Amino acid sequence: MVAMALERAGYRVRHAESAEDGEAAIRLSQPDLLLLDWMLPGQSGIDFARRLKRDRATRDIPIIVLTARGEEADRIRGLDAGADDYVPKPFSPRELVARVKAVLRRVQPTANESPVEARDLRLDPVSHRVTGTGRALEMGPTEFRLLHFFMTHPDRVFNRAQLLDNVWGTNVYVEERTVDVHIRRLRKALEPSGHHDLLQTVRGAGYRFSAD
Secondary structure, eight states, X not given: OHHHHHHHTTOOOOOOSSXXXXXXXXXXXXXXXXXXXXXXXXXXXXXXHHHHHHSTTTTTSOEEEEXXXXXXXXXXXXXXXXXXXXXXXXXXXHHHHHHHHHHHHHTSOOSOOSOEEETTEEEETTTTEEEETTXXXXXXXXXXXXXXXXXXXXXXXXXXXXXXXXXXXXTOOOOTHHHHHHHHHHHHHHGGGTOGXXXXXETTTEEEEOOO
């Protein structure tokens, strides 16, 4: 049913029954996006997502987790594992297609292709690379877009709703608490070069990026 809904929306779909089959298919032809069920035979979808995000060859593939586990703690676990979105069952085909479109929009190259810099932190939208004091920093596509937005809007405070609108896009089915998860992941990605302190929490207001 998922494959049919996506094919009707114009996507080409490849189906795998297990994490092992899925990994083999990914190695053969890397997809633009991965829909991953939490409950898989042999290895859980969450463990599979973590493994993909640790691998240089597959870490940039956006992942949407599908699961019947709808509790907030489970959603946080899925996002912490590297998922870009989390869709609890049951869901409608229209909602799933909308979420797929939203995630794919987020990982497209940014409109502004000029590199941005702040205190020896450099982000290049064209090569999709981030360096801190000359050291390459690894991060996922959502964290990249989040950092790019912050670096191009320094010293301004944005609340979760504003970040969702500007980074995730309007009319996207994403909870505001999702922003906190990606902020934590972005800070962790910036730790190796010591730039995590540039991303500041403003109590009761939101988040700010400042090089001062």
